Amino acid sequence: MSTALLDINDSNLQLWRGDTHLQSPGYALLDGRNYQFGHSARAAARLRPREVTTRYWWQLSTQPLQPALGPARHSADLVHAHLLQLHREAGQPESLILTVPDSMEREQLALLLGIIETCPFDAVGLVNRSVALAQHLPSGDPVFHLEFQLHQALLTELQEENGQRRLLRSQPLAGCGVLQLQERLIELIATAFIRQTRFDPRRKADTEQQLYNALPTALADLQRSGESNIEINGYSARLNAAALQEASQSLFTGIRDIVGSGGYRLIADPLAGLLPGIHSALPSLAVLASNQLAKARPLLENELPKGDAALALLKALPYSSTATQSSALEPSAAQVAIVEPETEAPRQTAPPRSKGPSHLLQGYNARPLRAEGTPLSGGWELYLDQQQWLLRGPNDSAATVNGQVYSTGRGIHCGDTLAIAGVVAGVLIEVEDTE
Template identity: 30%
Template sequence: MSFAVIELNDSGLMASVDGAVLARSPGFAVLDGNRLMTGTEAYDCARLLPRWTNNRFWHQLGTEPLAAATPNLRHNADLAFAHLEAVWADTGMHAESAVFAVPPYYTRDQLGLLLGMAGEAGIPVTGVIDSSVAAAAGQSLTNTTLVLDIFLHCITLTQLGASVQLTRTDAATVSDVGVFTLWDRWANIVANQFIQSTRYDPLHQADSEQALYNQIPEWISGTSGQLSQFDLVTTSGNRSVQVTRDQLLTACSAIYPQIVQAIRSRLPAGESVSVLLTHRLRGFPGLRDALALLENVNVSELPESAVNDSIWTHSEAITSRATVTHVVTLPVQASKIDNNSTPAASPTHLLLDAQAIAIGTAFRLNEDLSTGLRESRDPICTLYTDGHTVRIDPHQEGLTLNGYAVSPGTSLAVGDVLRVVGIDITLISVSQ
């Protein structure tokens, strides 16, 4: 049998076997009478049963007594154990052991506690690795690479060196505002927009409030463009409202300067640096715009499978040790640059009939091509430069690339053909 990869991010623990995700489980616990619920079940009723709810037990993993302790739930470790046991119940039948990908801020004591909990839960652990190291190992790396990640109650920035091998050199919490706070802010922004537009308050009733909070995480990850529609689905009916990007930006704009400053302070002089954003930051309004203020920085988004894929690729280095150790180094080097080769030209312009428009740093393409190539505040897609690569983010339907659907962050090459609502646009390179 195979081993399971369990990524311990409290915004959603993810357990995978052979590349298939078997469990996604947020770090929530709700006590209803004598019944303890964890994971998705707890998250889905946290607003309905708010009297005994805890979502800090992974972030503050330890054995300090809880303020509202019970004989069976004495401390955060008891809650984490119950959650881990439930995740393993969905996973263990498909795997004979587990590898943990752990937050960069976990201490030696917390790692020891985690291994003790795993032993009590009957989980054979064959490896533990820093999640940021694992996330970066399968990517194209510069000598200095930074990984930005978000948890329920913090944002972390991990610095990695890759000149000889991939090694974690620093890990810092850049903000104590995590995605839990942002979900709450975004939910209130959407609720206020409902009130202003329809006089309907989804926070007035517990069931509609819970429905709103249940939908926020997935909705945010899919938002793009200047205007996004939120469709609230409740047992009493469905309602919709339009929310602008600027409204959503107010929830997170204050934390972006902290992120930018943390990255800027770690940039080596005269070198290009890769900044890798985990998939948990997908859809955050204005984040890429804020990072565009940094020079010599190439920003890219990691796929959800990044940690799992790298652990499988480097499984021998992680799991073949005599004892389970906290892995913060992998045999991966920065990408080599072949000075004798001529790099392929990146596209510089969009060509429609006889009209060529420069892509520049970013070009937000209008869906309506009746008057030619134009930018729009509500584009069908955005083309942008990412170091020496040109990429595309789709925002609306009706767009294909070389006949196929377009995924966010897809790289573009000279000769590629974008089809926008039945009209072809060619990517070309124009010598300056």
């Protein structure tokens, strides 16, 4: 039986199956009578706002959609369609292990499992994602997990008991979801454009969408060097990290109010590492590697129900009694944890560490480039030839670089935005080697 691991967090659903790693944010776009999900839907959020929804995972129910969005009767229909798309893209695994946030209510979990019963795959495991993400930590101070969803942040407290780390409680942080933080950052950046150039990128839908598309790269630049340039429609604004810190102040205050001043460990989803000022505001923060759940998969498989046992939500897992904090979880190394490779690439195929692209930034995650070929979509891939990154793919797919049709032999450089068939595939960035 082929089993995949599906992490359900609407800011970035992730599915692992063998060497396949899919990422799909919880955006649904009505396209005629059909739906697009994930990155392509997010890329249209500012261009076609009335045809995009982001609430169907958060508000999973059978209540009628308000406002209506095409043929879907309710959010459960959209969740069903999104699951089927992920299943197809993953090569149709026979079963899934699900990790879910504590914010998903009992009725929603029951509905989710009911939806899966109508799908061409089975759910064989159901685990609280905070517990799964923290299982590698050794015994010690209490653990808090900071999780970013589209419409809220969630702070989950875990406790140790009889050699296990178990769920204790969770607290939503209203107004601190990805979308709210993004809006505050965009407002500050737009203000910088107006002050420096008198150009407001929010006045037109296409330039506003360009600004949203540029945000992840700008945040990665700010994290590495404290400064970044954003260019929109021929206008350029210079940013510094200090000027954007106020966007997350309510988040920082909310976390400090909950965890207090005593001894504790705070782990966070990779997105946390991109927020300006977070490490000074929360000095004990350790940013999780983007493949942390994939690493936990062997333990999760050991905990699956045996025989005819009913599927139940696991809220406790054994913790490591001998492990030590890995460098990817030390606060001083948080800036590299967000781009930890999903799987270790063969040493002989690693890209050169000289100045130039080293990773493909997709949303808020970075994939390391592989010299022999980094798959994109539609049969296209990025590869290294004579110290130059190039694209190759079928003639019937349209690849563009910065909005221009790609011409064979043209080198790809840091900051270039790649798209396949009109869907953004990512932005080329360089991640400095801190070893």
